[in-house]
Amino acid sequence: MEAYDRFELLINDRVVKTPVAIASMAGIVDAAYVLERAAHVGTAFIGGYSIDDLTLDASRRMAAGGRKEFVYDDPLKALEKEIDALKESDVVTGINLRGSTPAAYAEVAAAFEDRVVYEIDAHCRQPPMIEAGCGEYLLHHPVDLVAIVRALKAEGVTVSVKVRAGIAGNDAGLARAVWKAGADILHVDLMDFGHNKVRQIRNASPMMLIANNSINTFDKAMDAFSHGADLVSLARKSDPWTLAGLDAAISRAAEEGGWYNAPKQICRGGDIRGLAFCCMPVKACPLIPTLDKLGISRNEYLTLKQEAVKGTPLEDGRSTCFGSLAWCCKISSPCMFRNMTLESRGLSAREYMRCKHRLSEKIMNRIFDESKTVDESC
């Protein structure tokens, strides 16, 4: 419960104790690798594992060419051994898979059901994998990727899609397509795109978002979190020391701040969760074009926030600019009037941010569950 209270993070119906993940490295990241680092990570994607004849043949050719690969004859047997080894661990396990047909993925999901998260490897750029119809091939053939997501979801399991940013024609469009097909998690190798890409993808769907690529320091992790990431993952630098340092620093910040991945305000480059900190729409500022892109009128926005805070500690705030804490800024923006209101209500800064978190969830539900009219360029 303590870990849940800190991050309020669930994957595959299990508590994720820290938003630090291990990203897969074929031939390297297996159960033993994860168990050595289990104290410092909340989730781990073992693999990638090839799961049918075509991709196993690709793995063999890559191994013959000098790359590290997991090579075996019976994929289900090999996977079972790894999944069993992680059974007692509190690390939420994902398996990164390379298959050449939707049926191949469905067969693995039928075998292991809800014991793990199923991650589709749409990331690998090695020619043998691309020739086998997986990895980066799927970023150029989104219809095939969507078919795999649907095949896995038909088995009732949790699905993650691992992608490399900048390969598909439109990353935000791809995110929306896999979300609409039922994917639960988007795991994005950001390459050199940085936090603008995180924000663009966060604004395109409500899926859980894992940011990846060289996110090895606390500052880089917080930068990803404040633009929309739910977790960060590490592959090459997933040594126990780096993971332990990140976990400790992020946990400390979460305990102090109350909302570990709170967005920046929209006028400071934040993603649309930042609407929770926005004022009433009374001036020319980035709120107005943001609402336009979302297809939400000013009146709808007013009503949405007023309704969302009814009966919560954010409803009051007579001495604040707009008469309610619903419109008040992030705690990091100094404000005597807001702080006096919080004090008079006995609300700590941490609790205030928690309430803003709840408000942002209600706003995101409205944006993605009802209108679904997000402009993909935002």
Ligand SMILES: Cc1cc2nc3c(=O)[nH]c(=O)nc-3n(C[C@H](O)[C@H](O)[C@H](O)COP(=O)(O)O)c2cc1C
């Ligand atoms: C040796 C190696 C093998 C990898 N194998 C896989 C894989 O099988 N599946 C996958 O989705 N990503 C794979 N990746 C990509 C990593 O998961 C990660 O996206 C990438 O290394 C960038 O993150 P990092 O900067 O934390 O290393 C591999 C990366 C490396 C270095």
Ligand code: SF4
């Ligand atoms: S409404 Fe306020 S917080 Fe939101 S973008 Fe405008 S100035 Fe910034």
Ligand code: SF4
């Ligand atoms: S009272 Fe302070 S925190 Fe609230 S909207 Fe005004 S400036 Fe922002």
